[in-house]
Amino acid sequence: MTSSQGARTALHLFLVWATMVAAVPTLGFWLLVTAWHGGAGAVVPALALGVPLTVGLLTTTGIPVRTVVPLCGSVPQRLGWAILVFVLGTLGVLAGLAAYSGDVALGSAGTRVALTGVPYAVAAAFFVPNRWVRLGAVAALAAAVAYGGFIGPTQSRQRQHAAEAARYRQHPELLYMIATPPGMRVARAEVAPASFYVEYHSVRQDAYVALAVRSPLTPKPQCPEPAEKEMTCTVDGHGEMRTLHHSPGGVITLTRRYRNAEVAVSSKMLDEPGLRHLLDTLHPLSDTELEELMREKVIDQRAAG
Structure with missing residues (x-):
């Protein structure tokens, strides 16, 4: 990979991250408001509109690497690539939500918003035909699994235990x-x-x-x-x-x-x-x-x- 290709790849991954940081919380908030006012039945039309718009935005982030990533070479290919990245990244976001609901600490509200774009950037990195980029994606995925599945829950149990002990020692x-x-x-x-x-x-x-x-x-x-x-x-x-x-x-x-x-x-x-x-x-x-x-x-x- 040349320096020019490396720069375009870095820009590409940054755009994926930034786009999804903006799109995913917005989509989630929109679905929440829709469900609150219109019930569960109103969520389906909202998803039918919001998901294609999000995938469309994600498609544009593949333009800088259309000569680097094979799946981004043409518009139909970029659309297929965007769907794959959206599905894989959304699975990562859902895993993060599951960990957060289990009281795994994910930082402040701003940090949690920033983290919503990471699974999509990691998923996009796997499609870059470069060994080091893919190794970085594997390392990021392994770190997320280790923290969400082992380190985070252990720290959560320790915090709960310390809080329980503190309650007993109020007097x-x-x-x-x-x-x-x-x-x-x-x-x-x-x-x-x-x-x-x-x-x-x-x-x-x-x-x-x-x-x-x-x-x-x-x-x-x-x-x-x-x-x-x-x-x-x-x-x-x-x-x-x-x-x-x-x-x-x-x-x-x-x-x-x-x-x-x-x-x-x-x-x-x-x-x-x-x-x-x-x-x-x-x-x-x-x-x-x-x-x-x-x-x-x-x-x-x-x-x-």
């Missing part, structure tokens, strides 16, 4: 955990606007420990008044509140203030020393622990109200 002052009791595992965790709740169950589901972290309702722990039936409540000199429900297999609850939160741990199987030991292991929820809760799908978020 970090309430996100505390205790050491998992021996023989138990986290069965459920719930994040609410003013509380964080975790349940630990034994493997055989015959015992549990519950951790509740909430915003304090009173300046210091105090037993409910009037006292609830079948419940004993005491507050010691360290500000630690103990409640005992006098029922078969009664639940013991220890409540302690920790920084700006009120933390309560409850159990039917552990006594006071055991619960106090668990409270002594209280620590902020780490990224590793949050990742594990999300991976095991045991954490959920409750909306306000």
Whole structure:
């Protein structure tokens, strides 16, 4: 390929790109407006008019290379070439729309408009009888497939995961955990606007420990008044509140203030020393622990109200 032919080929591919950048979004917007006002039945006449006009515009971009690209040598050949490029390029645009609907990032609105012309330019490059031009088209196609099929979806999942973790951490002052009791595992965790709740169950589901972290309702722990039936409540000199429900297999609850939160741990199987030991292991929820809760799908978020 001579320098003159190379220049005409570059101009040709640029014209294909620029023409379709202008035509495809316009056609898409026109079809959308037509469907909005006239329903699905009005789209067919719009397509019957818009597609031939677009193909006609695309045909003119083959004129600079009529002596370089065999399929652009005559008007009928250029028309056939334009139809092929339009079909192949439109398939590429549809693939891009599918990737975008799957939350694959394609840049700003301006970038997405500019990208609409790329599949047509790549399709046109395959018809240029030059090894390097076709290799460039293959490289562009491979890059698009790799990004749209693998890299983009992976980045999308990472963004979604990070956004989900950020939602759970909207109130970090309430996100505390205790050491998992021996023989138990986290069965459920719930994040609410003013509380964080975790349940630990034994493997055989015959015992549990519950951790509740909430915003304090009173300046210091105090037993409910009037006292609830079948419940004993005491507050010691360290500000630690103990409640005992006098029922078969009664639940013991220890409540302690920790920084700006009120933390309560409850159990039917552990006594006071055991619960106090668990409270002594209280620590902020780490990224590793949050990742594990999300991976095991045991954490959920409750909306306000």
